[in-house]
Amino acid sequence: MEYKPVRAILFDLDNTLIDTAGAGRVAIQQVSRLLKTSLVGHGDAAISQICDTFKEELLRERFDPTEGKSIDEVRVGHWEESIRSNAGSCPSSSLASECYYLWKRSRLEQLSLSPEILRLLKKLGSRYKLLLLTNGETRTQREKVVAVGCEELFDAIVVGGEHAEEKPCVSIFTHCFTLLGVEPQDCVMVGDSLDTDVQGGFNAGVRATVWINNNKGGFPPDCAVKPDYTITTVLDIPNILSDFEARE
CATH class of the missing domain: 1.20.120.710 (Haloacid dehalogenase hydrolase-like domain)
Known part of the structure; x- marks a missing residue:
């Protein structure tokens, strides 16, 4: 099988990048x-x-x-x-x-981005297109973005409350792909919610879904969509990207 390189990473905000x-x-x-x-x-x-x-x-x-x-x-x-x-x-x-x-x-x-996560995003941004995709009411989520000062770290920021549908609906993911000029298979979706982030990425056909398991252990419930990767911190993302690079 021919593996295309990952070109973009979609990140959730709450309890993925920041400890809401x-x-x-x-x-x-x-x-x-x-x-x-x-x-x-x-x-x-x-x-x-x-x-x-x-x-x-x-x-x-x-x-x-x-x-x-x-x-x-x-x-x-x-x-x-x-x-x-x-x-x-x-x-x-x-x-x-x-x-x-x-x-x-x-x-x-x-609310803040830890120094480690800040460094990670800056490093990833030098190689990949980064998009922040967060559900929630527009003003509330935009206030969080301003509070942590992360606007310049992303190529685009998409807030669910500004659109007709939120994660896990395909339409908002399609909007993200269009903003970045990429295809679903070019993207990895990273988030802490199985119901919105992982299910949404699966629905949209992304290359891989990454679940941030904030419980620090265990497996997804039997009724939940299964993520391609499970990690306990977003700081482990480079290991997953290295796995893709090894296949290319």
Whole structure:
């Protein structure tokens, strides 16, 4: 079989290149401290439940900009509902807003590209076309990109919220291939989600899919699409690329 060289790498953002989950935990801790001083008489269990409810709301969130609310307004509403449902009432109209903006600011402040990942992207960018492909609401994801200062590291940045469909739909991958001027078989897709990154890459017919297994072990569930490669850190990508080069 004749092997064409890999020409492009598509990277997911959250929990692939940056530790969004870790930043979120720090942000929740900051909000917990605020709630403890604001909700006098409510113990740690109630505060924890408020924060857990907010996180559940984020997971269920289906933001629709045509409904007339900004993402900030929607998420202030998440905090307001979380406080009311677990504390019985919201003692001030501004508390939910304070919680949200503290959470948002704290999370963005924690986000960064590690020096090792920064060096990796610069090195890869000298040989391959790089594209950042991230699902999510436009403003939220663009704020993360700005916070970590990674714009210049990629040939293109594609945010799912700016398109009719997100990963794992083929259409957004086709858009990425067009931006880079490559074919699906020229590309490797790298991400932490089996449902969006790996499944999407498979759907689009990329050369290979790489799963970042943040659990540091184990195998994909039986019901999940199987990645071509499984690694525990994006820093192992050069080993996979070397494997391709050995076949060429």
